[in-house]
Amino acid sequence: MANIFDSLPTYPEASALTSFSHNRLERASEHRxxxxxxxxxxxxxxRVFAFCDGKLLLKHENTVVDPLFAPYELTDLDPDxxxxxxxGHGADGAPRLAISVNINADDPASPFRxxxxxxxxxxxxxxxxxLGEFAQAASLIRWNADHRFCGRCGGRMESRSGGYKRxxxxxxxxxxxxxxxxxxxxxxxxxxxxxxxGRALHFMPGLYSCLAGFVEPGETLEDAVRxxxxxxxxxxxxxxxxxxxxxxxxxHQMMVAxxxxxxxxxxxxxxxxxxxxxxxxxDELRTLLASRHGEAEMFAPPSGAVAHRLMRDWLDRT
Amino acid sequence: MANIFDSLPTYPEASALTSFSHNRLERASEHRxxxxxxxxxxxxxxRVFAFCDGKLLLKHENTVVDPLFAPYELTDLDPDxxxxxxxGHGADGAPRLAISVNINADDPASPFRxxxxxxxxxxxxxxxxxLGEFAQAASLIRWNADHRFCGRCGGRMESRSGGYKRxxxxxxxxxxxxxxxxxxxxxxxxxxxxxxxGRALHFMPGLYSCLAGFVEPGETLEDAVRxxxxxxxxxxxxxxxxxxxxxxxxxHQMMVAxxxxxxxxxxxxxxxxxxxxxxxxxDELRTLLASRHGEAEMFAPPSGAVAHRLMRDWLDRT
Numbered sequence: 001m002a003n004i005f006d007s008l009p010t011y012p013e014a015s016a017l018t019s020f021s022h023n024r025l026e027r028a029s030e031h032r033x034x035x036x037x038x039x040x041x042x043x044x045x046x047r048v049f050a051f052c053d054g055k056l057l058l059k060h061e062n063t064v065v066d067p068l069f070a071p072y073e074l075t076d077l078d079p080d081x082x083x084x085x086x087x088g089h090g091a092d093g094a095p096r097l098a099i100s101v102n103i104n105a106d107d108p109a110s111p112f113r114x115x116x117x118x119x120x121x122x123x124x125x126x127x128x129x130x131l132g133e134f135a136q137a138a139s140l141i142r143w144n145a146d147h148r149f150c151g152r153c154g155g156r157m158e159s160r161s162g163g164y165k166r167x168x169x170x171x172x173x174x175x176x177x178x179x180x181x182x183x184x185x186x187x188x189x190x191x192x193x194x195x196x197x198g199r200a201l202h203f204m205p206g207l208y209s210c211l212a213g214f215v216e217p218g219e220t221l222e223d224a225v226r227x228x229x230x231x232x233x234x235x236x237x238x239x240x241x242x243x244x245x246x247x248x249x250x251x252h253q254m255m256v257a258x259x260x261x262x263x264x265x266x267x268x269x270x271x272x273x274x275x276x277x278x279x280x281x282x283d284e285l286r287t288l289l290a291s292r293h294g295e296a297e298m299f300a301p302p303s304g305a306v307a308h309r310l311m312r313d314w315l316d317r318t
Numbered sequence: 319m320a321n322i323f324d325s326l327p328t329y330p331e332a333s334a335l336t337s338f339s340h341n342r343l344e345r346a347s348e349h350r351x352x353x354x355x356x357x358x359x360x361x362x363x364x365r366v367f368a369f370c371d372g373k374l375l376l377k378h379e380n381t382v383v384d385p386l387f388a389p390y391e392l393t394d395l396d397p398d399x400x401x402x403x404x405x406g407h408g409a410d411g412a413p414r415l416a417i418s419v420n421i422n423a424d425d426p427a428s429p430f431r432x433x434x435x436x437x438x439x440x441x442x443x444x445x446x447x448x449l450g451e452f453a454q455a456a457s458l459i460r461w462n463a464d465h466r467f468c469g470r471c472g473g474r475m476e477s478r479s480g481g482y483k484r485x486x487x488x489x490x491x492x493x494x495x496x497x498x499x500x501x502x503x504x505x506x507x508x509x510x511x512x513x514x515x516g517r518a519l520h521f522m523p524g525l526y527s528c529l530a531g532f533v534e535p536g537e538t539l540e541d542a543v544r545x546x547x548x549x550x551x552x553x554x555x556x557x558x559x560x561x562x563x564x565x566x567x568x569x570h571q572m573m574v575a576x577x578x579x580x581x582x583x584x585x586x587x588x589x590x591x592x593x594x595x596x597x598x599x600x601d602e603l604r605t606l607l608a609s610r611h612g613e614a615e616m617f618a619p620p621s622g623a624v625a626h627r628l629m630r631d632w633l634d635r636t
Contacts, residue, residue, distance in 0.1 A: 136536025218454025
């Protein structure tokens with residue numbers, strides 16, 4: 001009997017090679033009580049990601065960059081204790097949390113810096129596990145902040161289950177964190193020689209990447225791949241093959257990465273969304289991946305991006 | 319050069335064999351104007367899914383069951399015209415919409431029946447395309463209804479882009495439809511002989527299915543498979559292989575189906591969530607899939623469910 005796992009392309013899996021994927025916290029999601037975050041904040045071993053206006057607060061002194069605060073370090077930062085989020089526990093049992101604080105971090109004398117997810121992977125050499133925990137923290141801080149009031153009745157909502165649930169104080173409507181599925185695909189021509197890359201209008205100059213788009217209600221992931229490729233590039237897709245997934249906390253996407261087999265080659269660019277879209281040979285893609293932002297005219301996303309993974313693995317494994 | 323699509327297990331893809339996956343509407347999502355739904359409602363060729371208290375309204379006379387209303391048929395049903403959703407257009411160019419109406423459908427004299435997604439696949443022999451369109455309609459009607467007010471400021475929100483966007487009339491915060499990613503997995507033992515099935519506490523008596531759970535912020539799909547299997551059954555997972563996806567509009571899930579390779583066999587059931595969990599041999603699974611609800615003590619989900627697909631394809635293809 002054939003083992004269905006033996007045809008998998010590699011181990012460790014492609015998903016485990018992306019940024020934000022190394023979260024090793026014990027989430028114990030089945031044991032989240034309503035007061036678990038407030039209780040955990042009283043544990044002296046707790047460490048906390050602090051957010052200010054939705055951005056991550058870094059302790060930044062000389063060459064030391066540290067995103068984790070001990071509970072006592074938060075006291076002067078006006079933390080929103082009622083909105084604290086319990087992310088889980090480390091291997092040593094220490095609670096890990098996220099909390100919003102209210103300070104003026106732009107003050108030049110501040111010992112802190114603010115950063116977002118993109119800058120975090122580009123500019124700071126944070127441990128992969130911390131990046132993974134940040135992804136969880138940033139997504140939940142944003143989701144809680146975006147749902148202070150009930151969508152059904154407009155009543156005030158309160159945090160429950162350590163930040164993993166919100167309940168309306170008026171109508172009792174309960175809501176849970178959202179993750180937005182996004183398909184991202186490397187489209188390959190029928191001969192297997194060229195791949196389709198593009199530039200969305202909002203990309204930084206020179207960046208070429210895979211096409212991508214939000215999954216819509218009432219379609220499979222595979223059909224979302226086909227629809228987005230047809231809309232953005234006018235290219236028709238036949239077979240679709242899963243490759244990897246990646247949490248992308250800007251603010252709370254679930255990237256699902258596919259290879260897509262083009263059955264047409266002519267490109268019709270959607271000028272409302274795309275700046276450019278073109279076929280790259282394997283050699284051109286190799287050059288693109290070797291190019292650095294700031295040094296070359298054209299470059300690819302950094303190695304932790306799942307788009308980079310799709311490109312790299314296509315070159316190396318097929 | 320190996321073609322990376324040739325190792326795909328089958329064509330048509332497994333996703334295309336599930337219920338709710340046959341939506342063939344031209345969504346033209348890049349051309350949704352704010353008044354597109356109201357305009358489309360004036361088109362006499364338009365056909366509309368009507369919902370009452372979140373349930374689908376069926377025209378139900380003698381043996382005829384029809385979920386589609388012409389615009390003139392809605393006039394007496396007190397429709398929420400401002401909240402109409404434009405789903406897309408059929409191959410003939412006719413607009414397809416969804417709208418909430420306000421009638422007393424429980425009246426025994428009513429020519430209508432109300433139904434939900436589960437009953438629709440169990441009790442009615444609707445065309446696969448209509449089921450797919452229903453999935454899109456039901457998800458969007460529910461999402462719009464759940465977001466009448468702004469989560470940030472409590473202000474009133476208004477529908478935009480034909481029901482695909484809502485904007486706060488006070489603070490201008492804009493939101494977009496949500497799809498909740500759920501992993502569902504058939505766990506296989508190392509020898510490839512047995513699979514793990516369980517009964518959640520809320521299942522109807524006798525139903526055994528794959529384990530499943532919501533993806534959490536800050537984890538890959540593969541890690542969600544591992545976490546949920548560990549939490550619900552205490553079984554440790556190694557390799558994970560994607561199989562299929564399915565939109566599941568109760569209310570707006572995106573089911574992502576995987577095979578998971580067990581590296582342990584002992585089961586520890588989470589009694590807060592699960593009624594039972596056990597290993598099934600291939601023969602036992604064959605019997606389960608052949609059994610009918612109401613006729614046998616134990617049975618599996620119906621053939622359109624992605625869980626059924628995982629089970630059937632494991633038996634037939636490996």
